Amino acid sequence: MTFSLRLRAAIVSVVLFAAFIGVWHLATRSSGPATNMSPEYAKLMGLTATQGKSAMPGPLDVGAKLWEHLKRPFYDNGPNDKGLGIQLAYSIGRVGLGYLIAVIVAIPLGFLIGMSPLISRALDPFIQVLKPISPLAWMPLALYTIKDSSISAIFVIFICSVWPMLLNTAFGVASVRKEWINVARTLEVGTVRRAFTVILPAAAPTILTGMRISIGIAWLVIVAAEMLVGGTGIGYFVWNEWNNLSITNVIIAILMIGIVGMLLDQILARFTRMVTFPE
Amino acid sequence: MTDKFISIEGIARRYPGASGGTTTVFENLWLSMARGEFGCVIGHSGCGKTTVLNILAGLDEPSEGAVIVDGQAIEGTSLDRAVIFQSHALLPWRTVLGNVAYAVSSKWRKWDRARVKAHAQKFIDLVGLTGSEHKRPSELSGGMKQRVGIARALSITPKIMLMDEPFSALDALTRGTLQDEVRRICLETGQTAFMITHDVDEAIYLADKIFLMTNGPGAVLAEIVENPLPKDRGRIDLHRHPYYYALRNHIIDFLVTRSKSFTADVTNHDPRNVPTVRPGLTEPTIVSSPRAIETSPVQTIAR
Numbered sequence: 001m002t003f004s005l006r007l008r009a010a011i012v013s014v015v016l017f018a019a020f021i022g023v024w025h026l027a028t029r030s031s032g033p034a035t036n037m038s039p040e041y042a043k044l045m046g047l048t049a050t051q052g053k054s055a056m057p058g059p060l061d062v063g064a065k066l067w068e069h070l071k072r073p074f075y076d077n078g079p080n081d082k083g084l085g086i087q088l089a090y091s092i093g094r095v096g097l098g099y100l101i102a103v104i105v106a107i108p109l110g111f112l113i114g115m116s117p118l119i120s121r122a123l124d125p126f127i128q129v130l131k132p133i134s135p136l137a138w139m140p141l142a143l144y145t146i147k148d149s150s151i152s153a154i155f156v157i158f159i160c161s162v163w164p165m166l167l168n169t170a171f172g173v174a175s176v177r178k179e180w181i182n183v184a185r186t187l188e189v190g191t192v193r194r195a196f197t198v199i200l201p202a203a204a205p206t207i208l209t210g211m212r213i214s215i216g217i218a219w220l221v222i223v224a225a226e227m228l229v230g231g232t233g234i235g236y237f238v239w240n241e242w243n244n245l246s247i248t249n250v251i252i253a254i255l256m257i258g259i260v261g262m263l264l265d266q267i268l269a270r271f272t273r274m275v276t277f278p279e
Numbered sequence: 280m281t282d283k284f285i286s287i288e289g290i291a292r293r294y295p296g297a298s299g300g301t302t303t304v305f306e307n308l309w310l311s312m313a314r315g316e317f318g319c320v321i322g323h324s325g326c327g328k329t330t331v332l333n334i335l336a337g338l339d340e341p342s343e344g345a346v347i348v349d350g351q352a353i354e355g356t357s358l359d360r361a362v363i364f365q366s367h368a369l370l371p372w373r374t375v376l377g378n379v380a381y382a383v384s385s386k387w388r389k390w391d392r393a394r395v396k397a398h399a400q401k402f403i404d405l406v407g408l409t410g411s412e413h414k415r416p417s418e419l420s421g422g423m424k425q426r427v428g429i430a431r432a433l434s435i436t437p438k439i440m441l442m443d444e445p446f447s448a449l450d451a452l453t454r455g456t457l458q459d460e461v462r463r464i465c466l467e468t469g470q471t472a473f474m475i476t477h478d479v480d481e482a483i484y485l486a487d488k489i490f491l492m493t494n495g496p497g498a499v500l501a502e503i504v505e506n507p508l509p510k511d512r513g514r515i516d517l518h519r520h521p522y523y524y525a526l527r528n529h530i531i532d533f534l535v536t537r538s539k540s541f542t543a544d545v546t547n548h549d550p551r552n553v554p555t556v557r558p559g560l561t562e563p564t565i566v567s568s569p570r571a572i573e574t575s576p577v578q579t580i581a582r
Contacts, residue, residue, distance in 0.1 A: 186362045
């Protein structure tokens with residue numbers, strides 16, 4: 001009996017997952033009650049010392065806590081105790097806003113760079129210098145000039161996601177097939193109409209690839225940025241739970257960051273497929 | 280040549296050379312065509328054929344000289360001069376109808392959707408692509424793609440159709456049918472056409488005038504060959520016409536030997552007055568031996 005490749009891959013995935021959970025469970029389970037300990041002392045020491053329980057939470061602890069979070073994702077008990085949903089919403093909101101501003105700046109500018117060799121050469125040294133700067137290095141400067149931690153985080157997202165989009169747009173626009181441009185030229189299509197009817201559709205797959213790289217980087221950076229600026233967001237949540245020594249919550253947050261990052265990537269991948277044309 | 284619908288007047292194309300100098304692809308090129316004529320340029324690679332066509336299309340500019348079409352010097356590209364590209368150059372994100380409609384709506388900006396669509400459909404039908412309107416170029420064969428290219432060029436009802444080796448990427452059968460289509464359409468509509476080709480038979484079948492160019496760099500228009508074959512020639516029995524081999528041999532001889540030596544041999548060549556040749560029966564033909572005629576079964580039957 002042969003299964004399809006897809007089904008076989010799914011089976012292997014499930015087996016790997018089960019194995020991982022199993023090993024995790026075995027590695028963190030209690031090693032039995034410690035002997036020779038007076039009940040008062042045991043009470044002071046907690047489960048780690050008395051039951052030989054690992055300081056690392058097991059999969060069952062994480063699962064129970066996750067269920068708790070999922071049941072109440074949007075509660076708000078003050079600055080240091082908000083639901084996971086609220087924290088993620090803050091992060092997604094910041095990424096979305098910073099990313100949107102980056103799109104608005106990068107795509108027209110990328111068009112200009114791609115269409116004009118003069119602008120391309122003139123801006124090249126600036127882009128080459130600015131691109132490799134770690135987005136977090138901008139943070140102090142942003143905090144100093146903007147004087148608002150939340151907007152500073154948005155600025156950092158903007159600055160990190162602008163480069164891949166800018167470079168990909170410029171590259172996509174510059175490498176539109178000459179013959180398509182010639183078609184538009186022989187049909188006396190004006191510059192603006194040519195940009196929208198020939199260059200944009202031809203460069204769209206490259207532009208969307210840049211946008212997909214950007215959203216990935218933005219989501220990587222937001223966690224670090226929020227650890228610095230504090231207050232709200234999933235990055236702050238991770239740091240706050242670390243200060244609370246709630247490793248369970250840290251693990252849950254890591255899992256959530258991964259899932260949201262995957263979803264963002266999948267959304268952009270879907271858009272990329274929509275604009276890709278077979279040749 | 281009294282009626283000069285297209286007149287290429289002393290154009291030259293030079294490129295900066297490797298060692299500071301300039302490379303002249305061709306210079307002082309004069310060429311004219313009457314309205315409704317079909318002209319073919321034949322020459323080896325590097326003689327600047329494509330450059331001449333691109334200059335005519337307005338995609339390229341001559342280093343010297345001018346091109347006059349219908350009494351006006353051309354400046355840049357124009358909807359009056361449609362180009363059929365060698366690589367068909369369809370926009371892959373548009374359907375067949377979308378590609379043709381793009382050209383139609385570029386020519387008639389104020390037309391509404393329905394009118395553009397109806398006009399585009401007419402030309403899709405003309406090239407025999409009815410039923411494939413909503414396919415994308417990637418779903419079409421090479422021949423069908425080039426049909427769309429032809430429909431797109433024709434749909435804007437240009438004064439001139441410019442074709443840069445339009446069928447060279449196609450297989451022989453498809454090429455034949457497309458040549459038939461192009462000839463039919465050009466005869467029906469009285470279309471003026473200018474075509475570049477490497478295929479001697481294609482030139483003989485399609486062209487009224489065949490322009491022979493010598494090898495580049497420094498290429499010149501050596502001769503204009505008038506096609507002696509009747510207007511109603513068919514592709515199938517082309518080779519049975521008494522003038523066919525004279526014409527074909529003349530062109531082949533030029534391509535094989537004279538295209539290389541022409542500039543050295545002919546010292547008094549006047550580029551403004553290029554000789555016009557009309558090959559006829561006077562060309563030497565191979566005579567078969569008498570013995571072969573006696574034993575030939577064809578001869579027996581003829582008796």
